[in-house]
Amino acid sequence: MSEPPRKRMVKPPSGGGEGGRPQPARLKTAKLRTPSSQAWLERQINDPFSAKARAHGYRSRAAYKLIEIDDRFHLLKPGVRLLDLGLAPGGWTQVAIERRVATIAGVDLLPVEPLPPARILQMDFTDPACAPLLMQSLGGPPDVVLSDMAPNTVGHKKTDHLRIVGLIEAAADFTVQVLKPGGAFVAKAFQGGETAEVIALLKRHFASVKTVKPKASRAESSELYLVATGFKGR
């Protein structure tokens, strides 16, 4: 996902632009790329969180979103059992391992390079067979469920919104079924639409529900994170 671009495609730094400010790197060989993949690549190259992630060995810049959330809410502790839904390429799981979370299981549609000791399933989280397999991999009820799942967009605004909300609701419903009392749930969501209903659902089950926009979440994106803590139990 955040594979470093090949160096020869990047114009070398020119030593600063107007007023001595460095100019953003531009890609030269754009002929075979769509405008959106060109824009994505240029954003990756010029983005400080992508650079930091490469330097630190994180597989994704998303790692910094979880670091900021955890520095504030202190969810990732030794002894915790954690589920990571939509974990590819693995930045969040890397952070959880670094913070000595005891047991980690995760799932993604995409293949993920092994991240021991995390147990990783490659399947659709919404497949009814997935939940029992995840629970079996984890070996007991989770203290924390993370969901950074985001479906591929199809370009039709309403369809995309419904698919995103459907995934958030599936993750929230599952979490309420399996979480340990006192546990926490962190989920990627998007401003507007039915997100208010998901927040209302979480407020019935958790002592506190906060919305967070981490610095690593792009300002132009409507992405935000729901952080629900103090699960009241079933």
Ligand code: SAM
């Ligand atoms: N948190 C990850 C990290 O730190 O590297 C990044 C996650 S990425 C933003 C979202 C992931 O959700 C994608 O890898 C995608 O394949 C996955 N995803 C989307 N829908 C899914 C589903 N139904 N089941 C499992 N994974 C899904």
